Amino acid sequence: TQLLEQSPQFLSIQEGENLTVYCNSSSVFSSLQWYRQEPGEGPVLLVTVVTGGEVKKLKRLTFQFGDARKDSSLHITAAQPGDTGLYLCAAPMDTGRRALTFGSGTRLQVQP
Amino acid sequence: ETGVTQSPTHLIKTRGQQVTLRCSSQSGHNTVSWYQQALGQGPQFIFQYYREEENGRGNFPPRFSGLQFPNYSSELNVNALELDDSALYLCASSLAGTVSSYNSPLHFGNGTRLTVT
Numbered sequence: 001t002q003l004l005e006q007s008p009q010f011l012s013i014q015e016g017e018n019l020t021v022y023c024n025s026s027s028v029f030s031s032l033q034w035y036r037q038e039p040g041e042g043p044v045l046l047v048t049v050v051t052g053g054e055v056k057k058l059k060r061l062t063f064q065f066g067d068a069r070k071d072s073s074l075h076i077t078a079a080q081p082g083d084t085g086l087y088l089c090a091a092p093m094d095t096g097r098r099a100l101t102f103g104s105g106t107r108l109q110v111q112p
Numbered sequence: 113e114t115g116v117t118q119s120p121t122h123l124i125k126t127r128g129q130q131v132t133l134r135c136s137s138q139s140g141h142n143t144v145s146w147y148q149q150a151l152g153q154g155p156q157f158i159f160q161y162y163r164e165e166e167n168g169r170g171n172f173p174p175r176f177s178g179l180q181f182p183n184y185s186s187e188l189n190v191n192a193l194e195l196d197d198s199a200l201y202l203c204a205s206s207l208a209g210t211v212s213s214y215n216s217p218l219h220f221g222n223g224t225r226l227t228v229t
Contacts, residue, residue, distance in 0.1 A: 004154075033217075042116070042202050042220030043155070088154050099145060099168055100218065102154030 003027070004089055004103035012109040016078050021106040023089035024071045030092060032072045033100070034063055037086040079110045116205050116221035124227045125193050133188045133224045135203030143167070143208040144186040145218065146178060149200040161186055162208055190226075198228045 005024050013019055023032070031050040035043035047056050049065035049072060056063045060083075062075040076083055086107050090100040117136045125131050137144050143162045147155035157170035161180035175191040184205070190197055204218040 006154075041222045042204070044220070045217045048217070090154075093157060093168075093170075099157040099160055099170065100155075101157065102147075104152070104154045 004091060004101060006087075006089060006103035006106050008106060009104070010107050010109075012111065013079055015080055015110055015112050017110075018075070018077050019079060019108070020073055020075045021087055021108070022071065022073050023103055025091070026070065027091075028069050030069070032065055032069075033090045034072070034074055035088040035090060035102075037088060037105070038084075043086075043088055076108075079108075081110045081112050084108060084110050116203055116219050118201075118203050118221035118224050120224060121222070122225045122227075124229065127193055127195060127228055129193050130189065130191045131193060131226060133190075133201050133203075133226070135186045135188070135205075135221060137184045137186070137203075137205030138219045141205035141207050141216075141219070142184050143206045144180055144184065145204045145206070146186070146188045147202040147204065148172075149202055149223070151199070155202055158188070193228045195228050198226060200225050 007022050031048055033048045034046045036046055037043040047063045052067045052069045054065045060077045064073050086105045088102050088105045090102045093099045093101050116138050119134045145160040146158040148158055149155040158172050158176055159169040160167045164180045177189045179187045200223040202220050202223045204220045206218050207216040
């Protein structure tokens with residue numbers, strides 16, 4: 001069974017602070033995705049990382065894929081209230097299914 | 113471009129009843145996947161449909177079944193509802209079957225919130 005563990009589960013910070021959330025597994029993945037889900041909505045894809053050690057930036061968000069392709073991190077610089085949401089990491093399940101296994105998410109609350 | 117739409121948005125059912133949830137895929141997408149998201153958890157893969165056939169299944173019992181129609185829309189049926197079936201049911205569409213579609217991302221709908229009492 002492929003498991004993705006995310007930490008922390010909850011994070012409440014003030015606007016302007018920096019934060020990092022983590023996604024860890026004992027399994028090696030061909031790629032890993034990060035999604036953000038807001039209340040009452042479905043997850044929205046933020047980024048896909050595919051190469052060990054890869055770093056991708058999306059405005060104030062920096063995503064890193066571990067060298068061994070077992071873990072990933074998401075760093076947000078100068079968080080804003082609009083960053084509030086559930087951040088989910090996801091990776092492909094067994095080959096041939098084209099389905100994703102998700103972590104349980106980090107719920108981020110950014111206070112103005 | 114029309115996104116993924118799901119209906120109904122909310123539903124309340126009684127234990128033992130049956131329910132049907134509906135999903136219209138994004139324009140141009142031929143694959144539909146269904147996920148169950150319990151409160152405080154990440155989505156869990158139920159099954160996927162491609163060319164009107166089930167194309168992969170997660171750890172869900174047979175009382176969870178589905179259909180895909182020629183226009184790529186889909187239904188999720190759950191029989192003999194249990195209290196633990198209360199969750200947000202998410203539909204996601206993507207494009208499969210071509211080399212360029214290998215890394216086609218999933219596009220999620222906003223889900224159906226099912227409450228079983």
